[in-house]
Amino acid sequence: MRIAPKPVQSFRDDFTYTNSAEAIKRFPFPFVDDEYRYTVNIEAHKPNGEDGSVYEYFLDVDEHYLSEVAERAKVLEEAEGRCLTMPHMDLACWDLVERIMLSLTEDYPEYFSLTMDGDNWTWENKLLKSKDSFIFGDSTSLPMPPLEYIGRQVQGDYAVLDQRNGDLFMDAGIVTCPADWSIAFDAGMSFSEWHGPVPIAHNEGIFDRALKYLTMLQVGSPVRRLNWTLTINARMDTSPEAYSEWGHERTSVTPENVAQKVYLRVEVQIIDRLPRSNALSINIRAYLISLEDLVTNPAWAQRMHRAMKTLPPQLIEYKGLSRFHSMIVDYLSQYDSVK
Amino acid sequence: MSTNKISVKVSAIKQVSPSIREFTFTSINEPLSTFSPGSHIIVEMTNNEKTYRNAYSLLSDPFDSSNYRIAVRLQDNSRGGSVYMHEHVQVGDEMYLSPPANLFAPQWNANKHLLLAGGVGITPFMSYLPEMQRRNCEVELHYMFHGTQTGAYEDSLKTQLGKSFFSYDSDLNNRCDIEKLIAEQPLGTHIYICGPTGLIEAAKAAAEKIDLPLTMVHYEEFSAAKPGKSFSVELKSSGKTIVVGVEESLLEALENAAVQIPNMCRGGVCGQCVCSVIDGEIEHRDNFLSADEKTLNTLIMPCVSRAQTERIILDI
Amino acid sequence: MNNEREHEATNRPFYESIEINKHSSYQLFIGELASDTLNELYETCIHYDKKQLCIAATSPDIDSDLTFFLSTAPVNTTVYIQGSEAFIWKLWQRVKVLGLVDEQIKMFQPENKQRDLFCVHCFTTTHEVTQTPALCDDCQRLLVVTEHFSKHHAAYMGYQVNAENPTEIPDPKEFT
Numbered sequence A: 001m002r003i004a005p006k007p008v009q010s011f012r013d014d015f016t017y018t019n020s021a022e023a024i025k026r027f028p029f030p031f032v033d034d035e036y037r038y039t040v041n042i043e044a045h046k047p048n049g050e051d052g053s054v055y056e057y058f059l060d061v062d063e064h065y066l067s068e069v070a071e072r073a074k075v076l077e078e079a080e081g082r083c084l085t086m087p088h089m090d091l092a093c094w095d096l097v098e099r100i101m102l103s104l105t106e107d108y109p110e111y112f113s114l115t116m117d118g119d120n121w122t123w124e125n126k127l128l129k130s131k132d133s134f135i136f137g138d139s140t141s142l143p144m145p146p147l148e149y150i151g152r153q154v155q156g157d158y159a160v161l162d163q164r165n166g167d168l169f170m171d172a173g174i175v176t177c178p179a180d181w182s183i184a185f186d187a188g189m190s191f192s193e194w195h196g197p198v199p200i201a202h203n204e205g206i207f208d209r210a211l212k213y214l215t216m217l218q219v220g221s222p223v224r225r226l227n228w229t230l231t232i233n234a235r236m237d238t239s240p241e242a243y244s245e246w247g248h249e250r251t252s253v254t255p256e257n258v259a260q261k262v263y264l265r266v267e268v269q270i271i272d273r274l275p276r277s278n279a280l281s282i283n284i285r286a287y288l289i290s291l292e293d294l295v296t297n298p299a300w301a302q303r304m305h306r307a308m309k310t311l312p313p314q315l316i317e318y319k320g321l322s323r324f325h326s327m328i329v330d331y332l333s334q335y336d337s338v339k
Numbered sequence B: 001m002s003t004n005k006i007s008v009k010v011s012a013i014k015q016v017s018p019s020i021r022e023f024t025f026t027s028i029n030e031p032l033s034t035f036s037p038g039s040h041i042i043v044e045m046t047n048n049e050k051t052y053r054n055a056y057s058l059l060s061d062p063f064d065s066s067n068y069r070i071a072v073r074l075q076d077n078s079r080g081g082s083v084y085m086h087e088h089v090q091v092g093d094e095m096y097l098s099p100p101a102n103l104f105a106p107q108w109n110a111n112k113h114l115l116l117a118g119g120v121g122i123t124p125f126m127s128y129l130p131e132m133q134r135r136n137c138e139v140e141l142h143y144m145f146h147g148t149q150t151g152a153y154e155d156s157l158k159t160q161l162g163k164s165f166f167s168y169d170s171d172l173n174n175r176c177d178i179e180k181l182i183a184e185q186p187l188g189t190h191i192y193i194c195g196p197t198g199l200i201e202a203a204k205a206a207a208e209k210i211d212l213p214l215t216m217v218h219y220e221e222f223s224a225a226k227p228g229k230s231f232s233v234e235l236k237s238s239g240k241t242i243v244v245g246v247e248e249s250l251l252e253a254l255e256n257a258a259v260q261i262p263n264m265c266r267g268g269v270c271g272q273c274v275c276s277v278i279d280g281e282i283e284h285r286d287n288f289l290s291a292d293e294k295t296l297n298t299l300i301m302p303c304v305s306r307a308q309t310e311r312i313i314l315d316i
Numbered sequence C: 001m002n003n004e005r006e007h008e009a010t011n012r013p014f015y016e017s018i019e020i021n022k023h024s025s026y027q028l029f030i031g032e033l034a035s036d037t038l039n040e041l042y043e044t045c046i047h048y049d050k051k052q053l054c055i056a057a058t059s060p061d062i063d064s065d066l067t068f069f070l071s072t073a074p075v076n077t078t079v080y081i082q083g084s085e086a087f088i089w090k091l092w093q094r095v096k097v098l099g100l101v102d103e104q105i106k107m108f109q110p111e112n113k114q115r116d117l118f119c120v121h122c123f124t125t126t127h128e129v130t131q132t133p134a135l136c137d138d139c140q141r142l143l144v145v146t147e148h149f150s151k152h153h154a155a156y157m158g159y160q161v162n163a164e165n166p167t168e169i170p171d172p173k174e175f176t
Helices: A021-025 A065-078 A087-107 A146-151 A206-215 A243-252 A298-309 A313-318 A325-333 B081-087 B119-134 B154-164 B178-183 B197-209 B250-256 B291-296 C036-044 C062-071 C085-097
Strands: A083-085 A112-117 A120-125 A130-135 A157-164 A167-174 A223-232 A262-273 A280-290 B006-017 B020-027 B039-047 B050-057 B068-073 B094-097 B112-118 B138-145 B165-169 B189-195 B217-221 B231-235 B241-244 B275-279 B311-314 C026-031 C051-055 C077-082 C105-107 C115-119 C125-129 C142-150 C155-160
Touching: A083 A087, A083 A146, A087 A112, A087 A146, A087 A157, A087 A167, A087 A280, A146 A157, A146 A167, A167 A206, A223 A243, A243 C155, A298 A325, B020 B081, B039 B068, B039 B081, B050 B068, B050 B081, B050 B119, B050 B250, B068 B081, B068 B119, B112 B119, B112 B178, B112 B197, B119 B138, B119 B154, B119 B189, B138 B154, B154 B165, B178 B197, B189 B197, B197 B217, B231 B250, B241 B250, C026 C036, C026 C062, C036 C051, C036 C077, C051 C062, C062 C085, C077 C085, C085 C105, C085 C115, C115 C142
Parallel strands: B112 B138, B112 B189, B138 B165, B189 B217, B231 B311, C026 C051, C026 C077, C077 C105, C115 C155
Antiparallel strands: A083 A167, A112 A120, A120 A130, A157 A167, A157 A280, A223 A262, A262 A280, B006 B020, B006 B094, B020 B068, B039 B050, B039 B094, B231 B241, B275 B311, C115 C125, C142 C155
16 A cells, blocks of 8 residues: 655654555565576566555655655755766657656646646646646756756656667766766766676676667566665665765674664666657666564565575675675574574 | 557548558547657558558658658568558558557767668658757758659658758669768768668668778668468467468468567567577578578577478477 | 775776778877877878878877868778777767767777776866775875776776775775
């Protein structure tokens, strides 16, 4: 079941973020096997509009909406280079504006409304108490670039990829809650280039297959996949840019506080073909749950123990878990019938 | 065709040249989606209880989603798709289309776009022009046709492009020197070709001759399945056997037997419909598999390829 | 973020051996410094009037030189670039903007092991870095020089090496 957006909680400083019982229940737990392996793991994103899960609608507006919007606004105010659009991506960004506005209006009519009179559009966001009129396709009619305008009103980062020569290029994006990657640095990179730092997967041809699949994706057939990592505290902005601020938190984990401090971060990535520009948009939506909350589901606790126990060393290192990985395995072992 | 096929009505038909017929489709239920320049749709044609599917480029302005327009050339040696379109389809008919898909998008970062169109190959370029003009691109269109058969849209293109439009009517012995045209282009010109195989090969050869990388040469070939001798196909998973008729492609035969295979171009180019072959010899007619893959006989592109032997077994 | 990241996961460019595009109508050779290799290659090009040699060290404004030479260049131009890695990719960026595609840009294996380092904290690029970790010229953070390379920045990504624990500073390692 979906809970309406609740008042703003924080993803930094005092970390007032909490998950309701319902949020825990619908959390997108990513581990399907007892042993974690890299796969392409792409599946069709076919929202059914009825099951209350995070996949119920094309985009998931949940109890954390106001908190995430506030956090994004803070990051954009304090940090440079988090929202970027190369000039040739203007059309793709307008494609994205349309896609987001139409789907939010259809799926959450109580929160959003859109009226279209030819190219004269009026968009109302009742959650943020805003109402704006603009000319669709005319970037001068918006108070800020279209990607930033709509990005400030959705949960999750966006990467907008230009498709050329059978490859995908990171030519636009708004990135305020990344799992350790920088759009300022990665701007303009091709698919395999921005995946450069990921260990293991290259040799297994995973990225080649994924690229072939994604370049053939058609309008109206979005797909999704999951990524996961572990974060210390309920921190959204774990960007390389801010590493000087959050890096030290990794040394603050002890066997006594591991359940409260360590959060499982699951990224639901929704990949969608944009009609006018033929670009691909990726919504990268981060869901956070503390280990303490996670273990209230015994099946998850056991599987999490096994997945963490069998994690290859390169992945532990790549995901930055070295300092606390064994503490996690120890803590979770109490929930596993097999130690 | 995926499950999101669109229901449309034929709202207008125009004979734009002796062998080219233009069709306008408007939506019946959901509004039509906008599309990107270079997109095509797949049109479903049902004749004598068999369903054929052919891909056609959209020639209309991508921003105007009130209708989709395609132009169909009457082909010799066709399975009947173009004949069906020319002789059976009437204004008011209801048809099914796939949503637009794009295998021929412009290279927007080019300094200049050189468009070479042969006959009905003019169609995707007509969907390029509105967006290219909106972006103030440098464009040049060279249109080659047989005046008595395939020349269409010449006047409107001349009006639209002025000095950037060049036409070559082979019936009047007016021909384009492709080698010279390509060699004299300035830095950063990307070359696009849509038309008969001969035109595409000529352009590629001209590029190779001057060490111009083929990543600057973009082409779309209108290849559709051609007829061939009948053969049977056994499906491993169900043990079912299907007979592929002379006029239908293997892909169409599978679809008619309710076996869905992913597909996009219907012309042996994009690789989407690839199937594994367990037994039998294949007559490869596609442009996707490598020479080695074709010799191994373990893969087939069912949209265009057929069987050499009377029977093949597919791993589906 | 890791203090001892392995060097296997990388997007570092790979430099192929240089082959002249014999039928290219315009051959432009660009070097950071004058060199025998570049001179020899320039001399072997048969068409005297359809080639040009450009040395950054002796040109007052390499950027406007390139713009000038390429403004009348034909579609089948080839450019050959020699120098440090950062120089090569800065020039790559420049000639791409002018219209060349990747296959028309041939790059020599970089002359030395020096790298440009992009500080992901303050977005400054520090030049001629020879070892990891290295100090950011602007914000003075000590940065790990990763193997994550950006062609557009012509630099490797650097992040603070001791953000987790200020006392953990790895021994310097020269690039191999």
